[in-house]
Amino acid sequence: MTEPAAIEGRALTKSYGGDAVEVRALRGVDICVERGEFVAIMGPSGSGKSTLLHILGGLESPTGGTVAAAGVRYDALDDKELTRFRRDHIGFVFQFFNLLGSLSAAENVLLPALIAGRHEPELRERAVELLGRVGLADRAGHTPSELSGGEQQRVSIARALLLAPDIVLADEPTGNLDSRAGRGILQLLRNVCDAAGHTIVMVTHDPAAAAVADRVVFLRDGEIAGEVEGGSTERVAEFFTTLSPDDLATAAS
Numbered sequence: 001m002t003e004p005a006a007i008e009g010r011a012l013t014k015s016y017g018g019d020a021v022e023v024r025a026l027r028g029v030d031i032c033v034e035r036g037e038f039v040a041i042m043g044p045s046g047s048g049k050s051t052l053l054h055i056l057g058g059l060e061s062p063t064g065g066t067v068a069a070a071g072v073r074y075d076a077l078d079d080k081e082l083t084r085f086r087r088d089h090i091g092f093v094f095q096f097f098n099l100l101g102s103l104s105a106a107e108n109v110l111l112p113a114l115i116a117g118r119h120e121p122e123l124r125e126r127a128v129e130l131l132g133r134v135g136l137a138d139r140a141g142h143t144p145s146e147l148s149g150g151e152q153q154r155v156s157i158a159r160a161l162l163l164a165p166d167i168v169l170a171d172e173p174t175g176n177l178d179s180r181a182g183r184g185i186l187q188l189l190r191n192v193c194d195a196a197g198h199t200i201v202m203v204t205h206d207p208a209a210a211a212v213a214d215r216v217v218f219l220r221d222g223e224i225a226g227e228v229e230g231g232s233t234e235r236v237a238e239f240f241t242t243l244s245p246d247d248l249a250t251a252a253s
């Protein structure tokens, strides 16, 4: 039997609002990400990238279509089961880090365990170890306000990895960072994928960021507009330009 995909969305649609002001954020998206793959999702503002990521992560439910992670269909789970599944299998990284300002870096990393009611000493050790892995071994006691944006994002990546998720979903993880800090975060995500075998889906509107991925999927008006192999910023940017010359200007702004 072939192994199920890490995450697979079929015929996904998502509408917001009522009949009068309906917004169709997704209009029939099929996406399949294999285990250990690093996929970037690109597209202009409003094309449905965040919506798709939230649906793949089970944070929002689609209006139509199905999502399955490791062969488990979300619509077969009740709310409680889905929350648990998400906690055990998926790590999230956001543009604005979403760290708690009153907690130290180490406590922020440990937070998913505390929320899950897990107090094993091994998880504390893992939190410290992960801070070391993201290059912040000596900053464990610092609060977010004592850390740079790039360092805060490293903390949030360590937090996403705490419970050893199969899948890491990242929405514009470099969107709030300067290019140097952004490159560090991308390198870190690449390592997390290569060395630790996590599957990564990352939303970005930066061709250079997307090029770090194995594969780049383009969204446009809630539909898949095409895909290219990662690895080359030029190839990614060129495809994006071909799609619509205006979009690159939007993406660059």
Ligand SMILES: Nc1ncnc2c1ncn2[C@@H]1O[C@H](COP(=O)(O)OP(=O)(O)OP(=O)(O)O)[C@@H](O)[C@H]1O
Pocket (backbone or CB within 6 Å): 016, 017, 023, 024, 025, 043, 044, 045, 046, 047, 048, 049, 050, 051, 052, 205
């Ligand atoms: N909660 C909501 N209620 C109504 N409309 C929404 C909601 N969330 C998203 N939308 C709409 O759905 C469409 C897709 O939004 P989405 O946030 O997925 O875009 P995006 O590609 O992530 O854009 P950006 O690059 O600006 O983050 C947009 O038209 C947006 O206004």
Ligand SMILES: [Mg+2]
Pocket (backbone or CB within 6 Å): 049, 050, 051
């Ligand atoms: Mg978005």
